[in-house]
Amino acid sequence: xxxxxxxxxxxxxxxxxxxxxxxxxxxxxxxxxPPDSDGSRPLxxxxxxxxxxxxxxxVVALGRRLVRHLGYAAAAIDGPVHGDRRKGSGSVPNxxxxxxxxxxxxxxxxxxAMVGDxxxxxxxxxxxxxxxxxxxxxxxxxxxxxxxxxxxxxEPRISVAVLGLMGLTGPTKSRIAADAPKIRCPVLFLxxxxxxxxxxxxxxxxFDAIGSSDKRLHAHPGKHGDVPPEEFEASERFLALHxxx
Amino acid sequence: xxxxxxxxxxxxxxxxxxxxxxxxxxxxxxxxxPPDSDGSRPLxxxxxxxxxxxxxxxVVALGRRLVRHLGYAAAAIDGPVHGDRRKGSGSVPNxxxxxxxxxxxxxxxxxxAMVGDxxxxxxxxxxxxxxxxxxxxxxxxxxxxxxxxxxxxxEPRISVAVLGLMGLTGPTKSRIAADAPKIRCPVLFLxxxxxxxxxxxxxxxxFDAIGSSDKRLHAHPGKHGDVPPEEFEASERFLALHxxx
Numbered sequence: 001x002x003x004x005x006x007x008x009x010x011x012x013x014x015x016x017x018x019x020x021x022x023x024x025x026x027x028x029x030x031x032x033x034p035p036d037s038d039g040s041r042p043l044x045x046x047x048x049x050x051x052x053x054x055x056x057x058x059v060v061a062l063g064r065r066l067v068r069h070l071g072y073a074a075a076a077i078d079g080p081v082h083g084d085r086r087k088g089s090g091s092v093p094n095x096x097x098x099x100x101x102x103x104x105x106x107x108x109x110x111x112x113a114m115v116g117d118x119x120x121x122x123x124x125x126x127x128x129x130x131x132x133x134x135x136x137x138x139x140x141x142x143x144x145x146x147x148x149x150x151x152x153x154x155e156p157r158i159s160v161a162v163l164g165l166m167g168l169t170g171p172t173k174s175r176i177a178a179d180a181p182k183i184r185c186p187v188l189f190l191x192x193x194x195x196x197x198x199x200x201x202x203x204x205x206x207f208d209a210i211g212s213s214d215k216r217l218h219a220h221p222g223k224h225g226d227v228p229p230e231e232f233e234a235s236e237r238f239l240a241l242h243x244x245x
Numbered sequence: 246x247x248x249x250x251x252x253x254x255x256x257x258x259x260x261x262x263x264x265x266x267x268x269x270x271x272x273x274x275x276x277x278x279p280p281d282s283d284g285s286r287p288l289x290x291x292x293x294x295x296x297x298x299x300x301x302x303x304v305v306a307l308g309r310r311l312v313r314h315l316g317y318a319a320a321a322i323d324g325p326v327h328g329d330r331r332k333g334s335g336s337v338p339n340x341x342x343x344x345x346x347x348x349x350x351x352x353x354x355x356x357x358a359m360v361g362d363x364x365x366x367x368x369x370x371x372x373x374x375x376x377x378x379x380x381x382x383x384x385x386x387x388x389x390x391x392x393x394x395x396x397x398x399x400e401p402r403i404s405v406a407v408l409g410l411m412g413l414t415g416p417t418k419s420r421i422a423a424d425a426p427k428i429r430c431p432v433l434f435l436x437x438x439x440x441x442x443x444x445x446x447x448x449x450x451x452f453d454a455i456g457s458s459d460k461r462l463h464a465h466p467g468k469h470g471d472v473p474p475e476e477f478e479a480s481e482r483f484l485a486l487h488x489x490x
Contacts, residue, residue, distance in 0.1 A: 193453070193462075200449075207464075210440070216475070218440075219452075219462040230461070 001124040002026075007036060011036045013067045014237035016058075020077075020118040028084035029077040029121060030054045032063040033130050037071075040132025042243035043125060045158075046076040047117065047148040047163070053083030054200060062139065066154025070240055073131045077121055079143055080110055100143065105171045114147040115154050135243045139235060141165040141190060141227065142197075146172060153179035160242035162235045164190030165224060167202030167210060180209035185216040188238045190231055195224045246369040254280045258312045260305075267321075267365040272374040273329035274366060275299045278307040278375050282316075285377025287488035288370060290363065291321040291402075292385025292393040294410070296342035298328030307384065307477060315485055318376045321368050324388055325355055345388065350416045359392040360399050367402060380488045384480060386410040386435060386472065387442075391417060398424035405487035407480045409435030412447030412470060413454060425454035432460040433483045435476050440469045 003047050005017025014035040020027040034041075048059045054076035054146045063074035084154070103110055115187040126133050137160040140148035143165040151160045168177055190208045193200070207217045220228055250262025259280040279286075289311050293301045299321035308319035323330045326344040348355055371378050382405040385393035389412040397403050406428070413422055434452045438445070452462045465473055466473040 193461075203443075204449075213466060215466060217436075217464040218464070219464075221458060221460060 001127070002033040011064075011068070013064045015064075018075075018124075019116070020121050020124045022117060026084075027077050027117045027121055028054070029203050030060070030063070031074055032044075032060075032067045032074045033072075034067055034071050038131070040134040041130070042070070042072045042135045042245070043122075043131055044072055044074045044139055044239055044243070045122065045148075045151075046074060046136045047081070047118075047138070047144030047151075048076060048079060049144055049184060050079070050082075050100045051094060052143075053096075054088070055083065058227075058232070065232070065236060066239070069236060070244075072243065073125070075121065075125055077117060079147060080107075080114060086179060104146070110149050111147060111172055111175055114116070115151045115169070118148075118151045119155060122155070125159060134245070135159050137161065137239045137243050138163075139239070140180050142224065146170065146176070149176055149183065150179045151180040152185065160186050160239055162188045162190065162238065163210075164188075164203075165192060165198070166206060167194065167198040168205040169198060169202040176206065180206060181211040181245065183211050184236075185212060185214075186242050187212045188235065189215060189217045190227060191219040192224055192226055193219050193221045197224045209244075246372070256309075256313070258309045260309075263320075263369075265362070265366050265369045266301075267362060267400070270362075271329075272322050272362045272366055273299070274319055274320055275305070275308070276370070277305075277312045277319045279316050279318075279460055282375050284375070285379040286375070287315070287380045287382065287484075287490070289315045289317055289382040289384055289488070290367065290393075290396075291319060292363075292383070292389030292396075293321060293324060293327070294387040294389055295324070295327075295345045296339060297388075298341075299323050300328065303477070304428055307480070310477070310481060313483060315489075317484075317488065318370070320366065320370055322362060324392060325352075325359060349379045349391070355365060355396050356392060356417055356420055357433050360396045363393075363396045364400060367400070379490070380404050382406065382484045383408075384484070387469065389414055389416065393423070394428065396422045397430065398427040403430060405431050405484060407435065407483065408455075409432045409433075409437060409448075410440065410443070410472070411451060412443040413450040414443060414447040421451065425451060426456040428456050430457060430459075431483075431487050432457045433480065434460060434462045435472060436462060436464040437469055437471055438464050438466045442469045 002019045016031045018029045048056045059076050066072040096181045136157045139162040142165040145163045247264045261276045263274045293304045304321045311317045311319045381402045384407040387410040390408045
């Protein structure tokens with residue numbers, strides 16, 4: 001665990017940039033914790049969507065609210081070809097989206113590499129004295145589900161998850177279909193009724209395939225990116241219900 | 246408005262049995278209010294499901310919690326061939342279910358009669374000094390939606406609704422299909438993923454047909470009657486969000 005960036009406290013939340021070294025690579029992340037705290041606490045891992053990053057507005061806002069409202073720790077890492085994993089400039093807005101599509105289609109190691117990165121990140125975070133080995137949740141929509149769902153299936157430490165904006169489709173459809181039934185923790189699954197990227201049937205099929213008996217689907221009108229504030233409130237409530245010590 | 250039954254206060258909730266006279270018939274209802282209160286307050290109308298009645302456990306529990314937690318008024322009336330509208334004894338548990346199926350199939354006036362009963366009930370309740378003309382919500386699943394959705398479409402006083410466990414199907418399908426797009430208030434729509442009475446496609450089609458831009462679907466695993474406590478909590482929160490003065 002390295003801390004290459006700034007250590008900033010603002011509005012009751014400490015934000016730190018970290019790198020986890022794994023197999024000769026750096027996994028770049030952001031960590032939000034209560035300032036001046038010590039001892040173990042619940043931790044929520046946040047997976048961002050394609051074309052975003054660990055610094056995406058809704059990722060940062062969710063991380064900060066989990067600290068501010070609940071005293072939890074929260075962390076996000078960049079997905080493949082995103083954020084600080086990008087080579088060169090990130091100034092072209094839709095380029096990571098295009099590049100992710102290419103990697104998703106062509107790199108058969110993508111899912112396992114990201115699962116490994118997430119697990120190494122979780123190991124490193126739980127070794128920090130102000131996080132420790134407490135209950136762990138996962139929150140990730142769209143690409144955050146494409147890469148997060150296999151992580152949850154592989155990782156017994158995760159005891160609650162918010163997933164969605166994704167269906168049984170895409171280049172890794174068979175992997176997602178194989179992993180979804182392995183998920184046993186409580187799940188809140190979010191869907192946008194007019195999602196322009198993933199048709200209703202495949203989204204409903206993924207909800208159906210998730211193995212958890214304790215799961216619920218929340219659907220709202222609107223496009224892929226239009227998840228309303230109501231579901232960020234619902235996410236916080238749902239995570240707290242299952243992570244509060 | 247007549248008060249034919251007992252007036253009981255228990256655990257902070259006053260319960261009164263009422264009758265509304267309409268076109269030579271009695272509409273039998275139950276009213277829950279804060280005891281010793283006066284002045285206008287939000288009112289929630291609760292429609293029970295087929296084979297139940299205004300005294301069904303979840304109807305009474307919802308009415309009481311809206312009073313206890315929020316200080317609202319709540320009222321339920323018996324549906325056709327249910328509760329105190331039944332002729333003779335109600336001792337055969339599934340008989341009202343069978344009889345409702347018959348009425349639903351054969352009595353073309355059923356929906357309009359119930360809409361009229363609901364509207365007359367609302368008129369009468371709003372004339373009571375401890376209810377008055379405040380914001381009004383509606384909550385009704387299954388038969389409560391079959392008969393409640395047309396009520397909401399007809400009644401501009403209703404500003405928020407919880408509906409569900411029903412689809413674009415059944416003898417009054419065309420009426421429901423015609424009325425759903427007229428609904429404009431915020432809607433929480435509940436669905437049971439393994440509903441043995443109404444298939445997923447027709448339930449999703451009804452959610453789709455509701456005209457409100459502010460609507461959300463919550464789906465849970467389980468059969469028709471297995472709506473979890475979580476959605477009664479969600480109902481209360483949703484009603485309060487839109488009815489609180």
